[in-house]
Amino acid sequence: MAALSGHGGEIARHDAFDEAKTLADSLSRTQPKTEQEIIFHYEASDFIRFLDDRNLLVGAIEVGSYLGVPNYGPIILYDLSTGQPKWFFEREDLPNGQYFLLSTEPRILIFGDGKTKSTLTALDPGTGSKIWRYSEKKPNLIGLYPAQDKAFVYSGSDKFSQVTAVGLSAGSIVWQTELLAKMIEINKGKQ
Numbered sequence: 001m002a003a004l005s006g007h008g009g010e011i012a013r014h015d016a017f018d019e020a021k022t023l024a025d026s027l028s029r030t031q032p033k034t035e036q037e038i039i040f041h042y043e044a045s046d047f048i049r050f051l052d053d054r055n056l057l058v059g060a061i062e063v064g065s066y067l068g069v070p071n072y073g074p075i076i077l078y079d080l081s082t083g084q085p086k087w088f089f090e091r092e093d094l095p096n097g098q099y100f101l102l103s104t105e106p107r108i109l110i111f112g113d114g115k116t117k118s119t120l121t122a123l124d125p126g127t128g129s130k131i132w133r134y135s136e137k138k139p140n141l142i143g144l145y146p147a148q149d150k151a152f153v154y155s156g157s158d159k160f161s162q163v164t165a166v167g168l169s170a171g172s173i174v175w176q177t178e179l180l181a182k183m184i185e186i187n188k189g190k191q
Contacts, residue, residue, distance in 0.1 A: 038083045042073055047101040051125060054080050057108065059091075059099060072099055075110070077128060087128030092119070102151075107131060107168065109151070120151060122171060132171025136164075150174055 042060035049057045060073035074088040091099060097114030108123040122131040136155050153164045161179040166172070 036080065036083055038078055044070075046070070046072070046099055049101060049104060051077070051104050055086070055125075056080055057101070057104065059101065069096075070098075075108075075123070075128070077125070089123055089128045089130070094119070109168070118155075120153065120166060120171070122168065134166050134171045134173075 038056075040058070040060075043063050044061040046059040046061050047057070048059075051057055056078040058076050058078065060076060062071045062073055063069070064071050072091045072094070074090050076088050077086045078084070079086050091110070091112065094112045094114030095116070097112055097118075100111045100113070102109040102111050104125065106125075108125050110119075110121045110123065112119040112121070117135055117137045119136075120134040122133075123129065124131055134153075136153060149168055150165045151168060153166060155162055155164070156179070162176060163179065164176040165174040167174045
């Protein structure tokens with residue numbers, strides 16, 4: 001929006017359209033008052049999840065001025081009774097990547113899929129501290145399936161393909177197997 005309004009290069013949260021502000025003010029007079037508001041000091045979020053009736057988990061994003069590419073900021077747990085952050089967890093930079101929140105119990109499980117590597121990170125929901133991180137440096141990490149005590153990670157390309165079972169308690173490899181090249185060709189329809 002900042003670039004479209006002629007304010008490119010500025011931080012978007014400081015830009016405002018007078019007409020939209022006037023309309024929002026007029027609409028707010030007819031709506032019920034909110035119970036609580038939390039000031040979010042970032043431009044956007046990539047996920048928002050209520051952990052329970054007292055805690056809100058938010059992934060923060062700042063949008064770069066170059067082609068609107070997101071810069072992933074911290075993961076923040078807010079205390080809904082006070083509106084204040086309980087903890088912050090700084091995500092590592094994943095060029096041309098994105099993050100996904102996979103689960104929140106018993107651990108917060110974050111999947112980061114980047115151009116040159118992918119990561120699976122487990123956080124303690126109470127403190128935000130990193131319990132473990134599993135990183136796959138091969139490109140083309142395609143899928144992840146969290147089960148009860150393992151996450152199954154499929155990674156592959158035209159020449160290589162494998163499935164790895166990662167234990168959710170410690171982030172260690174439980175088992176790993178290479179898939180046959182013929183199975184991949186059949187799956188791609190090259191019979």
